Amino acid sequence: MLACSEAAYGVRYGEAARDRLLERFDGGDVRCAVTGDGELVGLAAIDDVELTVPGPALLRVAGWSEVAVAPTARRRGVLRALVGALRAEAVADGRAGAVLFASEAGIYGRFGFAPACSAARYQLDLARVRLRPGPAPAGRVHLLRPNEAASALPAVFDAARRLRPGEVDRAAGAFATLLEPTGPAGAARFVAAYERSGRLDGYAVYDVGPRPGGRPGRQVELVELVAVAASAEAALWDHLLATDLVRLLVTGERPVDEALRHRLEDPRALETVAVEDHLWLCLLDPAVALAARRYGAPGRLILEVRTESDPPSRLLLASDGAGSATVAPTTAPADLVLDGAALAAAYLGGTSLGSLCRAGRVQEQRPGARSLATALLATEDAPFCTGDV
Template sequence: MTGHTDIAVRPIAAAEIADWSRALNTGFLRAPESSEEEVADRASYIDLARTLGAFEDGRCVATFRSFAQEVTAVGGAVVAADAISNVTVSPTHRRRGLLSRMMAADLAAAKERGDVVATLIAAEYPIYGRYGFGPATWTAEWTVDVQRSGLDPRWSGPGDGGRIDLVDPADVRKLGPELYERVRRAQPGAVDRSERWWQKATGALRTGPSPWSEPFFAVYRSAQGDVEGLVSYGADDNWQAKQPHNTASVNWLVATGPAAERALWHYLCSIDWITQVKSGWRAPDDLLPLLLPDPRAARITTQADWLWVRVLDVVRALEARTYGGEGALVLEVGDPDGLTAGRYLLEASAEGASCAPTTRDADLVLGAGELGALWLGDESVVRLAALGRVREQRTGAARLADALLRTSRRPWCPDVF
C-alpha cells in the first residue's frame, strides 16, 4: 500500500476543480461527474487558496474547503470564523492521515489570519473532537399533526393587527437580507448569509443536478407594517380516498420575535388541505410546540448536534461574548495541536469581560473541544465535569462557570454549510 507521504496535500489549481469535484461527489456518495455548468459555478465562488486536495498519481483522493464567515457570539457581537466544508476522503484512501494533514494546514492558516474560531457542520459525530471541535449548538425537527393541534380551523389571520402575505422570489431578495441581519445579530450561533445564499434560495441562481422547484414564500408584517418574519415552504400532493393528506415542509423560517413566529406557524397549519407540517431545522428550544393548544401534536422527529466550534483565540473568543453574572475563573486549556493551550484568567461582569494569560492556579481544566462546546452557552460545565471531561480544581468552580456561561435561550445556527 502506498504510504501517505507519497500523497501531496495542497491548494488546488483552477484546472483541477473538475477532478476535485469528482472526489467530493465520490466521498458524499453522489454521482461522481459534475456538469460543466456545475464546475463553472463552483469556480465562481471558491477561494482556491483555501480549497485543499490530496493528490496521488495525478488524481484527487480527498477534499477540504474553508471560507470566511461571521458567527454571532452571546450578546450579539460577531466574530471572524474559519468555516469548514466539503470535507471528504475517498474510500480507497481512508486511515492515511489525509484529513489530519488538511485540517492542520487550514487551522494554522486560520490562526495566522486572526480568525477567532473555526466552525463546521459535522456529517459524522466521532470525527472532529480529535481536532479540538466541540458541538456548540443543537437542532431539532418537529412534525405537526394539524388536526390534533387544537388550532381554530377558522383562523384567517393574526389577531395582533399584523398580516401575512404571499410574496415572490424577487420580493424575498429585497426583504430577506435585512430581516435576517436583524435576526442573526440577536441569535447566538447564527452565521451570516451571502448574496449567493439568497440567490440560490429564491431561484435566481440555479445549480446542481436537481431541477429548480419554486417554493412558496410568506411574509409577516406587524401592525405598523414592519417586516418581522419570513418563511419558505413547499407542499406535496397526497390525496387518499378523496381526502387530502398533504404535508407542508418548511425550508426555512426566520422571525424577529414570538408574534411573527406564532403568526407564521399558525398560517402554515391553517392552509387548506394541509394535515401535517414539517418544521425543518429549528432551535432545540423552539417555541413551536408551545404555540399549539396541544403541544403533543408536535412530534420531534430529529434532535442532533449541529454547529461545531473550535476556538482559535481564547482571549478574543471569551472577551467577545457577554456573561450572565459576575465572577472570575482561571481556565487551563489543553490543546495537543498547540493552537490554544495555556492558562487564562477570565473576569466577567455586566460591564463586560476581560481575559488574559495567567500563571495563577487553575480553577477548571478542560480541552479545546470542551471550550468550543461551552463558548455559545449551551453546554453545562457541571455536566461535563460529571462525565470527566472537565476537571474542577476549586470547589464550586463548575457551578460558577455555568452561572457565567450558560444562556437563558439556547444558541442555534439556522443554516447548513
C-alpha cells in the same frame, strides 16, 4: 476538484450543483492536498464567517466546508494534513475559531471541534393543534413572489442572524438555492413574509405537497422560518398552521427550544422527530473567543484549557456583572480544567457545564467553580444555526 468531491461523497452532481461548486472552486477559496507526483487527493473550501455569540456579539471565525478526500487516498492522514494547514491559515488570519457542519460525528472531535448547537426536527398533526395567542401582532402576513423573495429575504436573514447565538452570516447567492424547489414531486414552494410598518420582520419558506404513501390531505414542509421579533415568529406559525387541506406539518432543522411548544394547549402535538448535533465549533484562540462573548453574572474564574496540539493555557476570566469580561493569561491555580472541545461545546450555551462535568470532560478544582461557570455562561435562548443551504 469536482471529480475528487464526487468520488468522496459517492455522488454525480446535477447541473445546478456542478455550476455552484465550479463557481466556488474557481473563486479560489479552496485548499487542495496534492501528492508529490501531482495527484489531487483532497480539498476543503474556506470562508470568512461571522458567528453570533452570546451577547449578542459577533466573532470572526473560519468556515470550512466541502471537505473531501479521494477514496483511493483515505485513512492515510490527508484530512489531518488539510486540517493542520487550514488551522495554521486561520490562526495567521486572526480567526478565533473555526466552524463546520460534519457529515459524520466521529471525525472532528480529535481536531478540537465539538457540537456547539443542536437542531431538532419536528412534526405536528394539525388536528391536535389548538394555539394560545402569541405576542400581539402589529403587522400582517402576505405571500411573496419568487422575485420579491429573492430581493427581500437577505436583509431579514441578516438582521435575524445577528440576534441568536450560533447563527452565521450567509452569502447572498445562497438565497437562490433556498428558493429553488427541492420538495417531493407535486410540491410547491411558497414564501410568506410578516410585514410591519412597511418593513419585513420575518419570513417562512415552505413547501405544500402530497403526503407520502398516498395518504389523504396535504402536508407542509417548513424549510426555514426566520424572524427578528417574537410577534413575527408567532404570526408566521399561525399562518403555517392554518393552511387549508393540510393534515401534517414537518419541519427541517429548528431550535431545540422551539417557542411554538409553549403556545400549544397540547404540547405533545409538537412531536420531536430527531435532535442532532448541528454546528461544530473549534476555539482556535480561547482567550479572544471568551472575551468576545458576554456573561450572565459577575465573577472571576480561572480556566485551564488543554488541547492535543498546544501547551495548556490558563486564563483568568473576570466578568464585571454588566456583561463584559476581560480574559488574561495567569499562572494562578485553575478553578476548572477542561479540554478545548468541551469549552467549545459550552461556549455558545448549547451544552451544560454540569453534563460536561459528569462526563469527566470538565474537572472542578475549587468548590463552587462549576456553579459560578454555569451562571457566567448562561444564555436566554438555546443557540441555533439556521444553516447553510
